[in-house]
Amino acid sequence: MNGLELLTWARGPGLALALGICVFGVILRSVEILALGRKPDLAPARAVTPGSGWRTIFSRSLPPPGMLRRAPLTYLGGYVFHLGFAVTLFFFVPHIELIRGVLGLSWPGLPNSLIDAATIAAILAMIALLIGRLVDPVKRLLSGGGDWLAWALTFAPLATGYAAYHHWFENYALTLALHILSIELLLALLPFTKLFHVVSLFMARWYNGDIAGRKGVAT
Amino acid sequence: MQHPDNHALNVVLAEAGLSRRDFLGFCATLAAAYALPASSVGAIAAALEKAPRASVIWLSFQECTGCTESLTRSHAPSVEGLILEQISLDYHHTLQAASGAAAERARDAAMRANAGKYLLVVDGSIPLGNAGYSTIAGLSNLDMLKEAAQGAAAVIAVGTCAAYGGLPAADPNPTGAVAVSAIVKDKPVINVPGCPPIPVVITGVLAHFLTFGTLPELDDLGRPKIFYGESIHDRCYRRPFYDQGKFADTFDDEGARKGWCLFKLGCKGPVTYNACATTKWNNGVSFPIQSGHGCLGCSEPGFWDMGPFYQALSMPATPVQKTVAGAAAAGAAVGVAVAFANRGKKAAAKAAHQAVKVEDLEKKS
Amino acid sequence: MSASFERGINAFKEVIDAPVASFFSSCVHCGLCAETCLFYTETGDPQYAPIRKLEPLRRTWFQEYTLLGRLAKLAGLSKPVTDEELAAWSPLVYDSCSMCGRCSMVCPVGNDLTLMIRKMREGMAADGHAPEGLITATTRAVTSGSPAGVKWVTVQAQTTPMKPPTAASRSALPTSRANSSAASSRRPRNSRSSA
Numbered sequence: 001m002n003g004l005e006l007l008t009w010a011r012g013p014g015l016a017l018a019l020g021i022c023v024f025g026v027i028l029r030s031v032e033i034l035a036l037g038r039k040p041d042l043a044p045a046r047a048v049t050p051g052s053g054w055r056t057i058f059s060r061s062l063p064p065p066g067m068l069r070r071a072p073l074t075y076l077g078g079y080v081f082h083l084g085f086a087v088t089l090f091f092f093v094p095h096i097e098l099i100r101g102v103l104g105l106s107w108p109g110l111p112n113s114l115i116d117a118a119t120i121a122a123i124l125a126m127i128a129l130l131i132g133r134l135v136d137p138v139k140r141l142l143s144g145g146g147d148w149l150a151w152a153l154t155f156a157p158l159a160t161g162y163a164a165y166h167h168w169f170e171n172y173a174l175t176l177a178l179h180i181l182s183i184e185l186l187l188a189l190l191p192f193t194k195l196f197h198v199v200s201l202f203m204a205r206w207y208n209g210d211i212a213g214r215k216g217v218a219t
Numbered sequence: 220m221q222h223p224d225n226h227a228l229n230v231v232l233a234e235a236g237l238s239r240r241d242f243l244g245f246c247a248t249l250a251a252a253y254a255l256p257a258s259s260v261g262a263i264a265a266a267l268e269k270a271p272r273a274s275v276i277w278l279s280f281q282e283c284t285g286c287t288e289s290l291t292r293s294h295a296p297s298v299e300g301l302i303l304e305q306i307s308l309d310y311h312h313t314l315q316a317a318s319g320a321a322a323e324r325a326r327d328a329a330m331r332a333n334a335g336k337y338l339l340v341v342d343g344s345i346p347l348g349n350a351g352y353s354t355i356a357g358l359s360n361l362d363m364l365k366e367a368a369q370g371a372a373a374v375i376a377v378g379t380c381a382a383y384g385g386l387p388a389a390d391p392n393p394t395g396a397v398a399v400s401a402i403v404k405d406k407p408v409i410n411v412p413g414c415p416p417i418p419v420v421i422t423g424v425l426a427h428f429l430t431f432g433t434l435p436e437l438d439d440l441g442r443p444k445i446f447y448g449e450s451i452h453d454r455c456y457r458r459p460f461y462d463q464g465k466f467a468d469t470f471d472d473e474g475a476r477k478g479w480c481l482f483k484l485g486c487k488g489p490v491t492y493n494a495c496a497t498t499k500w501n502n503g504v505s506f507p508i509q510s511g512h513g514c515l516g517c518s519e520p521g522f523w524d525m526g527p528f529y530q531a532l533s534m535p536a537t538p539v540q541k542t543v544a545g546a547a548a549a550g551a552a553v554g555v556a557v558a559f560a561n562r563g564k565k566a567a568a569k570a571a572h573q574a575v576k577v578e579d580l581e582k583k584s
Numbered sequence: 585m586s587a588s589f590e591r592g593i594n595a596f597k598e599v600i601d602a603p604v605a606s607f608f609s610s611c612v613h614c615g616l617c618a619e620t621c622l623f624y625t626e627t628g629d630p631q632y633a634p635i636r637k638l639e640p641l642r643r644t645w646f647q648e649y650t651l652l653g654r655l656a657k658l659a660g661l662s663k664p665v666t667d668e669e670l671a672a673w674s675p676l677v678y679d680s681c682s683m684c685g686r687c688s689m690v691c692p693v694g695n696d697l698t699l700m701i702r703k704m705r706e707g708m709a710a711d712g713h714a715p716e717g718l719i720t721a722t723t724r725a726v727t728s729g730s731p732a733g734v735k736w737v738t739v740q741a742q743t744t745p746m747k748p749p750t751a752a753s754r755s756a757l758p759t760s761r762a763n764s765s766a767a768s769s770r771r772p773r774n775s776r777s778s779a
Contacts, residue, residue: 002440004490004516008525012536019539020546027547031554032650033609036561038601060694067690070619078614078692093464094533097483101534102543111464138615138630147613171439172450173490173519176532192652194612197693203606205694211603212688212696219689557651564648568597575587575710577726580719582712583586 003174010180018184019102025191026199033203041214049213056209056219057202077129084122085158088115116165123158126151150193156182249426266430273429274329274337276367277311280360281353281387281396282343286378287313289415290422292501305429309337312355323356330370338428339371339406341399344380344387348395364402373407373434374399377421379517382410382441389523400441407434410441412493414517419498420446440520442492451488451514454496457481475511485529486513493518589667592711596644596665599703605649607700608642610693611635617687617697623680634687634697637676640665641704667711674713677704 063075089095093109100106130151133139160179162168169175190196197204212219246263250256255263279287291314308314309329310322317325329337341364346352350359358366368374376399379385387396400408411424424443427435435443452458460466460480467474467481480486488496491514495506507514513529516522526536573579618624618633630636643665646653656662687697708714714722725731730739 002520004519004525005521007490008521008536011526011532011534015535016537016539016542020542022546023543024546024550024553027550028554028557028651029609031551032557032561033605034602035554035558036565036600036602036605036649038603056694060692064690067616067619071616074614074616093466093482094531097531098533098535101530102539109464112462136615137628138618138624138633139613141630142613142615142633142636150612167450167453172452176490197610197612200606200609201693203602204610207603207606208688208691208694208696211699217685217689553651561649565597565600568594571594572598573591575591577719577723579587579591580709580712580714580722581587 003171003177007173007177007180010177010184014181014184018187022187022190025188026196029191029196030199030203033200043214045214045216047213047216049216049218052213052218053206053208053210056212057205059219060205060208073128073132077125077132081122081125081129084118084120084125085154087118088122088158088161091115091118112165116162119158119162123155123162126155126158146193149189150195153182153186153189153193153195157186249423249430263430272305272307274333275306275308275340275425276326276329276337276371277308277314277340277342278355278360278363278367279312280341280343280345280364280381281394282378282380283386284313285415286342286381286421287311289413289418290377292418306338306425320356326367330367334370336372337370338425339367339374341374341376341381342378344384344396344398345402346387346394346396348393352394361402364399368403368406371406373409373428374403375409375411375424376400376441377411378416379412379414379520379522382412383520385414386523389521408441409434409437409443412440412442412447412518412520414515414522416518417446417494417498417500420494438492442518446494446498447492447518449492449497451491451493451496451508452486455488455508456496457508470511478511481508481511481513483531484513485527485531487516487519487522487525487532488514489532490525491516491519587710587712589670589711592667592670592707592713593644593665595707595710596641596704597648599706600641600645600649603696604641604700604703605645607693607695607697608638608645611695612693614692617691617695620686620690622682622684622686631676632680634681634701635695637673637681638697638700638704640669640673641700641707670708670711670713674708674715677701677708677713678715678718 068075087110090099091110092112092115096106096109133143133147133151157179160175160182164172164175164179167175186195190198209219243260243264246260247257249263250260277287307329310326312322315322315325343353343360345360345364347361350361353360355363376382380387380396381399384392384396384398387394388398398410400410409424411421413420420443423446424435427433427443435445438444438447440447452461455461457478457480460478461482465474465477465479466483467479468483469475470484475481482489486508488508495514496508499506499509515528516525519525526532526534613635615633617635618630621632621634623632624630635642643662647657647662647664648654653662657664681698681701683698683701685698688695688699691697705714721731724733728735
């Protein structure tokens, strides 16, 4: 199987398989979580705060006062990585075409030079975060195999995509195939690793805001 | 490589009414194409002038004659045509005057007279499914290729069908078509893919063999690197538009009129290696992208099965919606099953609950 | 009846609900909760990272309430929670958490760690891993009415000077009585007139 055949497999059956596993897993895990339910809170709410859960979904994206200074690498690295990754994922024209091919939705893309900068920023942030994870005693203690796996799964598409775009290797089709395969691996494992936070953080933030809201606490 | 009625190149040149200046110009072009130093132009000229006419046997199997059409386009006015004059085309269905038994006799005679020296050119793929799918003079394509390859110095697979199976081998490949390289294992095989290949690429490979007596450097798909070393995308004059994010969305929109990148319209330039963007077609007049149509990727293996021609390279090659819908249903089903199991487990834990009294706080074992 | 490991795990299974499952699913091990925890910021000891204090509860959730965890448990890939482990965690869950809630306010994915500590303590108590002092205090509170072991006579003695004043004592304090009655009678009247 040469590079182009691998690419065609990745664009066809491979993509269908990966998306299938991803959707299967996301729905399974979401049902698994939500169906556990929660007991009604019999205590009267201290404050009536409609929408406190929804508010927290957004408000929790900003660092609370003083935290940016306490953990600058975690916050800045996190922001740069997430924004760089999102810009690359959603505004590179070939990616938009893929989304159009699957969902039928599309929007204008950004020039490649900006995408390039976003990708480099995301890659550098990820390297900084990896070093931070290796060095910081708390993160080291909390980290297990799943954390290193999640890092590799996220880093691989960025690295292979960058290499493919810049034609680092003679066999472009193979590089592109590896890029797509790395994303497929990411998609397939997303529901079953900590990467599932892309879905579950909305639930977690909502519950957090709702629980705090009943106590009269704005979060 | 001697042939009974062979003429050296200088004689042919004079007969064609071309000056030595024209000839040296061609040699310089060839040197540039092969990235040789300027000092080698004289050597190339000398080699070509002395080169006796090589015998060439051209076999056509499951093909459409497009490759031959392409070859003849290099014929009339250009210096590439000289290369054709320079070889002795001893057997070629379409171009030879002889027919029937006479034609086959010519092939036999050439193979005997130049055993071990002649160049075998093949266009079209070879059916392995049933010998009767394609025969010539009662001989199956497979047998004829094996017979002709035995005494050949080298085999040149012209066109994507001969190089990689091409259209006949496209899914579901009803004839069991295969490439030349799948059958000829003991001779050097040079793939010159394209549907059809660029005329100058066909003649250029022949010229290399005549000049150096060796085969050009090949890539991992058996293609001469000098012509197939760079992708269409990298050499495309519309590349700056790709980098700027300017794309034609339809064949008749503003972007298409302004000549923007055709990636969204399915151009396969990024994964296609060929010389179209540099040598172009019809004596450098144009090439598909210049005339407003994306590259189909015709010089790549399996290009018919690379997904829709008119969908961007990053789009799914086959529809994914059904798989995803099925997976969603399966995910919901398994999720509900797990949810019921979880609720059962939780209910059991609740039933097993015993109020913790102060005397229960300590373990008494 | 006594505390037992089974009762502890049973309590864990009872308290794990959708919020807890979503919290554990979301954690990315960023360590920010530690930066808010006074026990960590004062000592620099990483074991005080709030999410770390919940590890036994997390594994119970993973092994009992996720498909992947059930499979991992069957395959022996996820080690089961043990009584010794819960004993080792007791100082982290009780002594090293003041339930101040700072971690719950900062967690970027929105985990309510304080809530989970509270829930985890239910299981820890049922397993007999509540700290000795707390067990004693609770026992005293239930049996004697005071966690500190204060007896009723002590309370009585403490409250005696605060008994309502007698007629004799009232006449002994004329000024204060007049002031207080004036103050108490003025307020209702004012409020009535303004109404």
